Amino acid sequence: MRGHLPDENPGFVGRRTELERVSAALADHRLVTVTGVGGVGKTRLALRAAHGVARRFPDGAWWTDLSQLDGDRLLVALVADSVDLADHTPGTATTGLLRRLADDRLLLVLDSCEHLTEPCARLVTELLAAAPGLTVLTTSRRPLGVAGEHVVPLDPLPPAGGDALELLRRAAGQDFPAAGPAGEICVRLEGIPLALELAAAQIRLQGAEAVRDQLGTRLDAPPEARFDLLAHTERVWPSRHQTLRAAIGWSHELSTPLERLLWARLSVFRGPFDLSSALAVCTGGPLDRATLPAALDGLVRSSVVRPPDAGGRLRMLDTIREYGATWLDRTGESGTVADRHAAHFRGLARRAETEWHGARQLRWYRTVDAHHTDLRTALDRLLRTDPDAALDLIGSVAFAWSCRGRLREARDGLEQALVLSEARGRVRARALWALGVTLVLQGESDPAQEVSERCAREARHTEYAEYAEYTEHAGYAAHAEHTEHAPHEEAPRGGRDRPGELTLDAAALAGLLALTTGRPMSAYVVVGHVLDAARGGPADSAARLRCHLVRVFALTGLGRLAEARRGALRLRALCQELDEHWTRTALEYQLALTGLLEGDPQAAAGHARAMLEGTRGLGASLGVALGLDVLATALAAAGDGERAADVSGTGEAYWRATGQPRRGLPGLRALHEKYTDTARATLGEPAYEEIFVRALTGLPQDGLDRALEGPGTPA
DSSP states (O other): EEEEEEOOTTTOHHHHHHHHHHHHHOOOOOOEEEEEEETTHHHHHHHHHHHHGGGGGGOOOOEGGGOOOOSSHHHHHHHHHHTTTTOOOOOOHHHHHHHTTTTTOOOEEEEEEEGGHHHHHHHHHHHHHHHHTTEEEEESSSOOHHHHHHHEEEOOTTTSHHHHHHHHHHHHOOOOOOHHHHHHHHHHTTTOHHHHHHHHHHHHHOOOHHHHHHHHHTTTGGGGGGSSSSSOTTTSSTTTTOOHHHHHHHHHHSHHHHHHHHHHHTTTTTSSOOOHHHHHOBBBTTTTTHHHHHHHHHHHHHHHBBOTTTOOOOBHHHHHHHHHHHHHHHHHHHHHHHEEEEEEHHHHHHHHHTTTSSTTTHHHHHHHHHHHHHHHHHHHHEEEEEHHHHHHHHHHHHHHHHTTHHHHHHHHHHHHHHOOOOOOOOHHHHHHHHHHHHHHHHTHHHHHHHHHHHHHHHHHHHHHHHHHHHHHHHHHHHHHHTTTOOOOOOOOOOOSOOOOHHHHHHHHHHHHHHTTTTTTHHHHHHHHHHHHHHSGGGGGGGHHHHHHHHHHHHHHHHTHHHHHHHHHHHHHHHHHTTTOHHHHHHHHHHHHHHHHHHOOOOHHHHHHHHHHHHHHHHHHHHHHHHHHHHHHHHHHHOHHHHHHHHHHHHHHHHHHHHTSSSSOHEEEEEEEEEEEHHHHHOOOOHHHHHHHHHHHOOOOOHHHHTOOSSSSOOO
């Protein structure tokens, strides 16, 4: 089944009437909003309802968690990402999303809209107008206020009913009788699911009677004494429902002082976090590397922090995080902890860039992807407080974001940081290179040309300045060579006569742009010039490897196929030695193209499948689309028209997910058209079209699995 919905919470209890109401509303209305106070179970109900009705929508049900956003700047990008739109188009973000949804019949779920009500209302209005087959289900503490919106209010579970007690039983892992302390707890907490879960955690620690007695003392008190220790806005804590506030405050009071401090500091994380990130961001004062893990375990035991997932990542529910954030603000630490958070993720970004060239590339690529929400949060913070650091962060991760299909976010961050930051040198040259690559992938050749030239100038200026500084220091060292403390400094790789890493990457960018605009000779010349002048071989750095990759593609474009194949095989062997994934995947694409041009479709198909395995591992939808085109062409050239039609239909589905028409290197486009026409003629147009459309409208992942069935990679 198409679409993406998170797994359901196994603790879901009751709500039969509400589920029927939401399901019926989704059949009759194009916009349905589930409203209710925080902690009442809106997300769980929406998720259960979406799973229940997903089969009504041929193009699937898709989930977007908006709680990770701290503003509306990336709202459209997040929604696009949630519907698998790796948008590579250069137009506005909304335009690409509208194009993606225009002809589909799907359910889009927007969870936690309350802090973005107006932006969500504007976006939903646009989407519903442009996509007649679209249905939207939202959750919010108040309606969006859009014309035609159908609102389903959600109340707590009936406090004296069986569902509230069953939820408490499941959450506590104990079987309580209906009459007794557990039943009284349900009544006192008014059946609010989140409050019951917090109480269940305390039952596991203290027993039901103790919890009943504590709640009785607190909830019988006047509102101002019910742990109402903080002033909250109407948006966060509706005045008509104080019980959840009291329950969270009660959990807060039962926490140890260190747990309360950690709760406040953890609120700075917008996405899932691991122990190492918590240690980096939240230590200070009494919380240190020795005491923090125990405090974190305590918050997990009390259900303030959700248990770690399979990857060891933990998270806080939005309502509980908001409570902690307000306490953090009261302690006066909000800015300090936010700065530590930004510094930590800036460091993570720099480490990921450093590890790109080598055996840990894939691990760090996945780390950047796993921490995407908090990297984005850190970037937003630094753009406001330290633009030079923001330029450093985005320059470190933008290439990985672009490879993952997040071109809009990469471009937006790079362009903002380049405007706001006055930093020069390596940081700016690196950011310009990343922006140039992003623009090339978006098909923006004119802006890419201008950025490429700026990148080359910045690289030359930086390396010359570094060389001049080194020679000045070296002169001093020569005078001091007989002293005990003579300075020692390694010579920079670039300088007056030899290009360094920045110039190599600038040349790789210029070569990539030349290749994608049909100028292989220009690409060959520009990278050949710097490689001939530079020290070292392709294994020495990522920049050198990228230049050698461009040269191999340029040789292919020039028709020097045997030379290109030999160079590609040497580089592939080197990448296998280094355990480098990205370049190796690109080389498989080149070898597949070379096989087609040399008249060896079987070899081309093997290399295309190897490329597809690599791009699937990297989560690169554009790479998958390109690989499927090469494979479809190879299958058609080999006379396997049925499989060619199937792979081509799957490829079209992936191209639509990028928001772009089919494209690729000029030589491949011509071959694809030639052999596709042959396959259509052999099978007959109706038969070819039937297979093509079936693959196009099926599950893309299933189509990719079918495409990968075949002989292995040739040597």
